[in-house]
Amino acid sequence: MxxxxxxxxxxxxxxxxxxxxxxxxxxxxxxxxxxxxxxxxxxxxxxxxxxxxxxxxxxxxxxxxxxxxxxxxxxxxxxxxxxxxxxxxxxxxxxxxxxxxxxxxxxxxxxxxDGVPTTTVDDFKRTIAADGAVTYYAQSYETGLRQNDKIISIDGTRIYSTLDLNYVFDTCDPNVGHKVVIKRDGERVKLDGVFFKNTYGDGGVVDFAVIYKNKNPLTVIKGSGDLFMSMTHIVGLSIKQMFSGQLxxxxxxxxxxxxxxxxxxxxxxxxxxxxxxxxxxxxxxxxxxxxxxxxxxxxxxxxxxxxxxxxxxxxxxxxxxxxxxxxxxxxxxxxxxxxxxxxxxxxxxxxxxxxxx
Known part of the structure; x- marks a missing residue:
């Protein structure tokens, strides 16, 4: 079938x-x-x-x-x-x-x-003790990323949607720091040495969640446009790798x-x-x-x-x-x-x- x-x-x-x-x-x-x-x-x-x-x-x-x-x-x-x-x-x-x-x-x-994914950080991997003490397992938080930061690029790779984030996380080394450009409080901020690594349990590079917007015609079209840009971007990178001999x-x-x-x-x-x-x-x-x-x-x-x-x-x-x-x-x-x-x-x-x- x-x-x-x-x-x-x-x-x-x-x-x-x-x-x-x-x-x-x-x-x-x-x-x-x-x-x-x-x-x-x-x-x-x-x-x-x-x-x-x-x-x-x-x-x-x-x-x-x-x-x-x-x-x-x-x-x-x-x-x-x-x-x-x-x-x-x-x-x-x-x-x-x-x-x-x-x-x-x-x-x-x-x-x-269920909702329209964005590239804006929602929360990080963490635990809250009975006394209110917070322990972060997310190395991205420990190395500079914050809630409500909108991720613009990672190591020069433009981030349009979660598809780009997945592409980067699939190929990145959790033990290497990354250059990240974000939008924070309406201003572009450059962060150096950001590590994406969850130190709890089996770990992994995905150590934060993103904000999902409620669906309406505008957010659906915007989210679809972001995914379209991601797909064209990833296809372009693949073609570049093919002709440059990296593939x-x-x-x-x-x-x-x-x-x-x-x-x-x-x-x-x-x-x-x-x-x-x-x-x-x-x-x-x-x-x-x-x-x-x-x-x-x-x-x-x-x-x-x-x-x-x-x-x-x-x-x-x-x-x-x-x-x-x-x-x-x-x-x-x-x-x-x-x-x-x-x-x-x-x-x-x-x-x-x-x-x-």
Whole structure:
């Protein structure tokens, strides 16, 4: 069941992406030859005007085929003959719809929570004796953090939501002091040598709680926006690690690994609501990831095509279609190779039972 859900999530994300291209192409007057939901053999197809609408067998993607995307075309309504600003909007619209889907998913996610989490400190790990004496187990309190402090950054990493806090705590050393920027009484304050460590029991780095706001339309939208910023931030950090070589080749994962992760998270959930929460969370994270990755200036991706649009803007004339086509072909071959390698990693992990990270 989890695998079916994962495939449907991929299908939704890609279809929404292609719908962004489709609707903006239509609004821009660019001729759309076909809009397809799914890939592979056709199940249904209906022509309406100049566009064919298809439903295909494999629910793992889709596409929007426009007239004259990759070649010179005499049709005045072809993609390459459209005004430059229209082409830029059409190319960006796919990722834009991924971001819209991600934000909608996060609004649903926050609405399911008991309260809206913030990055403002509520209380610290502590005990109160019968005589009123307070013993703090939270090293963050002992090293400068206080109640009602709003955490802005830790070691230069911007903190937008509790998702960023979890990301930092998952990677930080409890025995190392950190540089923390907070907002206290309306002013930004820098703290040096802050330790995140609970000295009671099994310990751990999480030694304080955060304030949760009551849910209303404003707090839900604000909380969703904070989570959206966190996800884009974390995806950006992951991409940076990948290109800088900080990410080991064994950590590279592809669609098989993502499907496996979604399947595991849903099947291990204790209730239907918990499983639904996990599905919505994963959908938001993946669609934001897809949106950001597609905007990278890599040949073959929307970002690569946008790069050629900006080159045209500077040169005041387009690059020859055949030259641009060769570059995109090379990029697609490279991406295909990376995908094969990532899939190989995923399969090895499934066979050996070794989990990523």
């Amino acid at each position: 989890g695998i079916v859900i994962a495939i449907l999530i991929f299908g939704l994300i890609v279809t929404v992406h292609e719908f962004g291209h489709f609707i903006c192409a239509k609004l821009s007057g660019i001729k759309v030859l076909e809009f397809s939901v799914g890939m592979g053999p056709k199940l249904l197809q209906k022509a309406k005007g100049e566009t064919k609408y298809s439903l295909r067998l494999l629910p793992v993607g889709g596409y929007c085929a426009m007239e004259g995307e990759d070649s010179t075309n005499s049709d005045p309504r072809s993609f390459r003959n459209a005004k430059l600003w229209k082409r830029i909007i059409v190319l960006f619209a796919g990722a834009g719809m991924n971001f819209v889907l991600g934000f909608v998913m996060l609004i649903i996610l926050v609405s399911m929570m 080991h080749k064994e950590d590279v994962s592809g669609p098989v690994g993502v499907v496996s992760a979604i399947s595991e998270s849903t099947e291990e959930s204790e209730s239907f609501l918990d499983a639904l929460f996990q599905v919505i969370y994963m959908t938001a994270l993946i669609t934001i990831n897809v949106g950001i990755f597609n905007l990278l200036p890599i040949p073959g991706l929307d970002g690569g095509r946008l790069l050629f649009c900006f080159i045209e803007l500077v040169r005041r004339k387009p690059v020859k279609p055949e030259h641009e086509g060769y570059v995109h072909l090379a990029g697609m071959v490279l991406l295909f190779g990376v995908m094969i390698f990532a899939t190989y990693n995923d399969i090895v992990r499934l066979i050996t039972g070794v989990k990523n990270g």
